[in-house]
Amino acid sequence: MAGKPKLHYTKGRGKMESIRWLLAAAGVEFEEEFVEAKEDLEKLRKDGALLFQQVPMVEIDGMKMVQTRAILSYIAGKHNLYGKDLRERALIDMYVEGTTDLMGMIMALPFQPPEAKEKNFALIIERATTRYFPVYEKVLKDHGQQFLVGNQFSWADVHLLEAILMAEECKPDILSPFPQLQAFKGRISNIPTIKKFLQPGSQRKPPADDKFIAQVKKIFNI
């Protein structure tokens, strides 16, 4: 075993991207094995590598972990990105669940029927600007600290930056009503591990294109 975590997923963002972000933020090098065809997924299943027959799967510390949240919680806990006590963990959990919901909507968009796309896109923008971003804007404004929780860099900050960038890909000026978030974005992007991940050549994946979407649909029978 190399010692580096090994990620099993398709060669795109999907549910694995938040895991890539968190490992990168923690400065952890990782390997990736890509599921590129149905046969790759079937092989993993046949080998008994996927507890619930699903990816993401991350080989880490002798475990074959599945379920995105379980993996993220483990990485956050292991690398001190999960707050210092139960209360901070509760805040971090709440905040990441919010950004997970928002990013989930954006991820689901390419897989929705064409008739619903325009309506769902509008809903994403509405939710981002009226339900989610105002919350994080207020949290940062109210305590005036650099990070969302406990005056310390945590999983919540990484996830929020990821969500912001994803939302900006949908609508580039989406942060215009949110000065705190603009400053937050600038600040977190400059953290060395994050900065490195944002550079070309990193393991960060691009937004889904038509070719990727077609591949995913084929692999997972969607």
Add this chain to the structure above:
Amino acid sequence: MSGKPKLTYFNGRGCMESIRWLLAAAGVEFEEEFLETREQYQKLIKGGALLFDQVPLVEIDGMKIVQTRAILCYIAAKYNFYGKDLRERALIDMYVEGTADLMGMIITFAFTPPKERNLALIIERATTRYFPVYEKVLKQHGQEFLVGNRFSWADVQLLEAILMVEEKEPTVLSKFPVLQAFKARISNIPTIKKFLQPGSQRKPPPDDQYVATVIEVFKKD
């Protein structure tokens, strides 16, 4: 403040039921406020009680926690239902995510138009994707509980999932002898036994009135 956690949700299972189960398993008494009208919901939002304008909401230890998983994780950790270290937590997290996915299918079932409902898929997933996993985990280590030889959140949620699926298909455990024994064992734990009795705060399966109330409260103007 009474000191007891206070749950705000509809008078039905939905996303709050797993929280009721876990509090009950931990022997924690709790109060409930039921959402019945749109006005109530809007009042909650206006009052700033709902971080993302959503329920479940649990007021506990001076916090207003929202997001089902955040609430469950807090309760599990507070009452020692979350394993003894990171590795046990990882196992518990994986197992509860599995049962949450299965129960999620059943929760949305009530809100799916009858023509589009797929009960067969739920039963298939239960019997080929989820139950075999827990059957194997228990069989392999031969212990009473899923993780670390100790009663945890994972056990509570698995029992909840088993009972939920059995409501849809009573014979669903017929090929899973280890789960049958598990079900009996966990059901007999005093706090669980109490929760399973009539008169507890456990909620019944969703009926048409419940579905109508939820739709009405969340209807966009």
